[in-house]
Amino acid sequence: MSNANEQFSTDKQQFLYPRTSYRGEFTPERLVFNANLQEFAQRITLVCNLETAGKISTEDAYKQIKALWKQLKQSKKELGLDK
Numbered sequence: 001m002s003n004a005n006e007q008f009s010t011d012k013q014q015f016l017y018p019r020t021s022y023r024g025e026f027t028p029e030r031l032v033f034n035a036n037l038q039e040f041a042q043r044i045t046l047v048c049n050l051e052t053a054g055k056i057s058t059e060d061a062y063k064q065i066k067a068l069w070k071q072l073k074q075s076k077k078e079l080g081l082d083k
Contacts (some may be wrong), residue, residue, distance in 0.1 A: 029079040036075045043068055 007023045044065060051061035067071050 040072045
């Protein structure tokens with residue numbers, strides 16, 4: 001039974017947080033940024049859905065999105081990709 005639960009958990013994780021392969025010019029920094037960008041997109045989708053469902057206010061959604069954007073920009077800078 002544990003194996004079935006683990007498979008369900010893995011399938012659920014892949015459904016909720018899909019990842020795609022990086023196909024750009026490979027450098028470790030670009031790969032890390034791509035992962036950060038995918039996480040950013042997933043979190044933005046979650047915030048938008050919460051706001052649409054009335055679970056958070058428009059102002060809270062805006063603040064969260066702005067903070068996520070700042071984090072993404074900072075990661076790009078720290079990885080040396082802001083040139």
